[in-house]
Amino acid sequence: MALKREAIEPENPALNASRNFNLPHSPGIRAGEFIFLSGMVAVDPVAGERAPGTVAAETRQILTNMAHLLESAGSTLAQVVKVNVLIYSMLEYDNMNAVYREFFPVDPPARTVCGVQLSGGSKVEIECVALA
């Protein structure tokens, strides 16, 4: 039997950045027992607009939105197995890490952090793989 593959979307439509920004991706895809999320930048959950700010504020907004998206799909942050954090400069690693740890209090996922060029004035982008 072929593995089931389906797109997932957030219950809050303002957080469907794929649709709102007319981008060729789904917010996430469930395939078998995994959920793969598209990279998320800070988006305001009311207006649905990009919400650039400090690294700390962006990290907090992204992970809050990520929790909502995973919960919409029947998963949770506790089910995340791997996170990739993209940050505009590794100099701000500690600012990201300090907020990040609040969202994964127990047995945090595996993680890779690297400094890359992001677009739209975003300082942080986060993607993850979670168990469905």
Add this chain to the structure above:
Amino acid sequence: MRDIIAAPFPGLDLRRQYGHHQSLAIRAGGLIFCSGMVAIHPETGEREHGTVTTEAHRIFENLKLLLDSAGSSLDRLVQVHAMIYDRIEYDVLNRVYCQYVPNAPPARTVMSVQIEAGFKVMLDVIAAA
């Protein structure tokens, strides 16, 4: 079901060593997801900055320790994101890389990014459990 894979040697536990909020590796769904591996001494956790060559050797040796302890191996690598500080040393990385995955090497993407602590190389890998 998601299991934490404990660090087989204390130096590999970057959460304890450096406060990085991450587990070394997680087993889930038949795969092992590893945190980005850099050139640190597996016993002391000391950062071993060096050439692309020396860092890559240390990284692969660390991955070998980790995967072997988890019942997997370098032969079971599935996907690798090979992060390098500058693509100009791509060939140098390849020369070391081939030595560790000579047969049916994993899928790989090489990325030129800024890595923590001024390291030149980092390997972000997924292996089959």
